[in-house]
Amino acid sequence: MLKLVEPGPRLWERFVSGAIEAEERAHSLLRRWSRAVELGAKADGPSHSEGVSDAELHSRRESLTERCVDAVQLVSRLATETSASAFRAVLSDAEGVVVLARGGVGASQRSADTSRLVEGARWAESTRGTNAIGTAIAEGEAVAVVGRAHLEERNHGLACYAAPIRDPFGELVAVLDVSGDVTHANPLLEALVLASAHAAEQSLRLRGYEEMLAGGRRSLEARLAGSASLLVEAPGVVRQVSADAAARLGLPPEGVMGRAVEDVLSLSWKVLVEAALGGRPCRVSGMRLHPVPHFDARGRPLALAIFVERDIPQARPAGLLPGSFNVLLGSDPALRDAKQRAARVAGSPLPVLLLAETGTGKELLARAIHEASGNASGPFLALNCGAMPAGLLEAELFGHAPGAFTGALAAGSKGKLGVVDGGTLFLDEIGEMPESLQALLLRVLDDGHYFRLGETKPRESRFRLISATCRDLPAMVEAGKFRRDLYYRIRGAVLSLPPLRRRTDKTELAHALVEKIARAQGREVPPLCPETERLIEAHAWPGNVREMKSALAHALALSGEGEPLAPEHLPGDVVEPPGAAAMHEGGGRKAAEARALREAMAAANGNLSEAARRLGVARSTLYRMLGRQHLDQRRAVPRGADVGWDAEESG
Numbered sequence: 110m111l112k113l114v115e116p117g118p119r120l121w122e123r124f125v126s127g128a129i130e131a132e133e134r135a136h137s138l139l140r141r142w143s144r145a146v147e148l149g150a151k152a153d154g155p156s157h158s159e160g161v162s163d164a165e166l167h168s169r170r171e172s173l174t175e176r177c178v179d180a181v182q183l184v185s186r187l188a189t190e191t192s193a194s195a196f197r198a199v200l201s202d203a204e205g206v207v208v209l210a211r212g213g214v215g216a217s218q219r220s221a222d223t224s225r226l227v228e229g230a231r232w233a234e235s236t237r238g239t240n241a242i243g244t245a246i247a248e249g250e251a252v253a254v255v256g257r258a259h260l261e262e263r264n265h266g267l268a269c270y271a272a273p274i275r276d277p278f279g280e281l282v283a284v285l286d287v288s289g290d291v292t293h294a295n296p297l298l299e300a301l302v303l304a305s306a307h308a309a310e311q312s313l314r315l316r317g318y319e320e321m322l323a324g325g326r327r328s329l330e331a332r333l334a335g336s337a338s339l340l341v342e343a344p345g346v347v348r349q350v351s352a353d354a355a356a357r358l359g360l361p362p363e364g365v366m367g368r369a370v371e372d373v374l375s376l377s378w379k380v381l382v383e384a385a386l387g388g389r390p391c392r393v394s395g396m397r398l399h400p401v402p403h404f405d406a407r408g409r410p411l412a413l414a415i416f417v418e419r420d421i422p423q424a425r426p427a428g429l430l431p432g433s434f435n436v437l438l439g440s441d442p443a444l445r446d447a448k449q450r451a452a453r454v455a456g457s458p459l460p461v462l463l464l465a466e467t468g469t470g471k472e473l474l475a476r477a478i479h480e481a482s483g484n485a486s487g488p489f490l491a492l493n494c495g496a497m498p499a500g501l502l503e504a505e506l507f508g509h510a511p512g513a514f515t516g517a518l519a520a521g522s523k524g525k526l527g528v529v530d531g532g533t534l535f536l537d538e539i540g541e542m543p544e545s546l547q548a549l550l551l552r553v554l555d556d557g558h559y560f561r562l563g564e565t566k567p568r569e570s571r572f573r574l575i576s577a578t579c580r581d582l583p584a585m586v587e588a589g590k591f592r593r594d595l596y597y598r599i600r601g602a603v604l605s606l607p608p609l610r611r612r613t614d615k616t617e618l619a620h621a622l623v624e625k626i627a628r629a630q631g632r633e634v635p636p637l638c639p640e641t642e643r644l645i646e647a648h649a650w651p652g653n654v655r656e657m658k659s660a661l662a663h664a665l666a667l668s669g670e671g672e673p674l675a676p677e678h679l680p681g682d683v684v685e686p687p688g689a690a691a692m693h694e695g696g697g698r699k700a701a702e703a704r705a706l707r708e709a710m711a712a713a714n715g716n717l718s719e720a721a722r723r724l725g726v727a728r729s730t731l732y733r734m735l736g737r738q739h740l741d742q743r744r745a746v747p748r749g750a751d752v753g754w755d756a757e758e759s760g
């Protein structure tokens with residue numbers, strides 16, 4: 110505890126009058142007085158009322174007691190324990206406003222009242238100068254300020270002992286103080302205040318931890334017990350370590366509990382949290398650590414479940430991937446990197462988030478991860494969250510009891526969750542999932558339990574989740590359109606697939622697809638004309654690989670047996686003027702998209718599902734494209750319109 114007392118006679122008077130000698134200015138008390146004066150404090154006290162209104166006091170007290178639920182009992186108990194010295198117990202918020210004051214009689218009460226050590230008073234250094242509460246906030250540590258060590262003259266009759274209270278994240282949330290008549294100053298009060306503040310911090314930590322684990326304790330403990338893992342709580346204390354994790358890291362399990370994670374892993378809490386939020390592994394002693402965050406009610410990471418894997422980069426010859434990843438054709442460097450990263454995370458228990466546009470091969474990559482994982486013997490099920498209304502999506506995912514709603518199956522339905530137990534669930538376009546279903550999905554991921562529609566009996570399903578989206582989920586989280594806790598739960602490992610327009614292997618991919626399609630049809634594999642290859646390189650491919658496959662199937666259908674695929678065999682939207690498709694990401698992107706939309710809608714006679722199929726996109730993506738172009742179904746297919754109209758009409 111920092112102890113501030115006046116070191117010599119009349120030092121305060123000389124400071125106030127400006128008569129301090131140069132050699133004295135380095136004294137710790139003088140430096141703190143000078144700091145307070147620079148902040149605006151005066152030796153004769155503030156010239157205006159330093160208190161807050163009753164309404165603001167009520168708001169501040171409510172806010173603090175919500176976080177420190179034991180605050181009233183804490184202050185009352187401290188007042189009782191210091192009653193022999195007639196000291197007053199005080200609790201301020203992080204800005205130095207007194208929200209609770211209890212006790213104090215006789216001389217101590219008179220001194221406290223004279224000094225305005227009452228509820229609603231401001232005790233920051235900028236207002237009241239050097240004092241136990243304000244200086245504890247400024248210094249970030251426990252402080253004792255006795256008598257004439259106070260800057261403000263009317264506080265010279267006080268002896269004050271204060272200690273900050275911090276939450277599990279190290280944030281100062283309150284200051285606990287006992288103050289009384291200086292003639293009753295007692296060093297034992299220092300220990301009492303420190304012990305009380307420590308007890309308050311322990312209460313905050315335990316309450317926050319229980320809050321974080323509410324509803325998910327069994328799931329978390331089960332996951333940790335069955336894996337090589339550690340549980341680390343804020344601000345970096347090892348709470349639990351499995352025998353497998355200890356063995357892999359060369360740690361004695363009994364000597365790790367309660368130690369700072371930085372001492373155990375040589376990685377700070379901050380580094381681990383940043384890795385968890387960024388979906389990145391850390392490497393220690395030849396091991397790869399995957400930290401997964403668990404949050405408190407305010408969305409802050411209160412604990413990390415850290416899964417430990419052996420880091421064996423040469424487990425197979427360099428560049429050789431499991432066979433399941435060969436279904437993603439091409440040699441583009443970004444694609445190759447995505448496949449290699451996917452192969453590395455396949456064997457871990459982490460959930461996976463795929464960031465990619467529609468048609469890039471998300472489901473193929475998800476299935477490849479499943480087949481290379483420990484869940485490969487279980488089922489792989491895919492569900493597009495943007496392809497159906499919320500009610501139908503809930504029934505499809507969670508299942509339903511017999512006759513649960515109009516149109517429900519008479520025998521009921523297990524739902525995807527009932528079938529995927531022990532396997533992998535792939536949720537495409539998860540950014541389109543309604544918020545009500547996000548909460549239900551989070552519960553399943555927390556403890557493995559869910560309810561079928563129309564039932565009150567809980568069911569259980571354990572599976573690995575792979576999600577995919579082309580939306581900006583962090584922006585949706587900030588806008589309140591996607592749950593923050595669900596976002597961090599699904600983004601254990603983040604992988605990106607490049608859109609086809611940015612790939613360097615378009616011609617190579619086209620040849621591979623033509624060969625695959627032709628062999629499936631029992632046909633001779635035709636070559637591609639040079640002009641066809643040029644068009645393939647120039648086209649923007651808004652529907653990505655799915656669109657290319659459709660276009661090449663179209664070309665094969667129009668070509669003769671063994672005949673080279675020529676430009677006239679390609680769909681009209683691929684055969685564009687030179688450079689038009691290359692403008693897809695520039696000023697011509699909107700026009701190109703509008704033209705493709707109108708052609709597809711006209712060819713499909715306004716049928717949205719058929720138009721989406723022709724474009725190689727999902728219906729939800731088609732809706733977004735129509736919205737971007739300010740087109741509805743009728744405007745996209747005007748009566749008697751020519752499919753070859755000018756795309757700039759769309760604006």
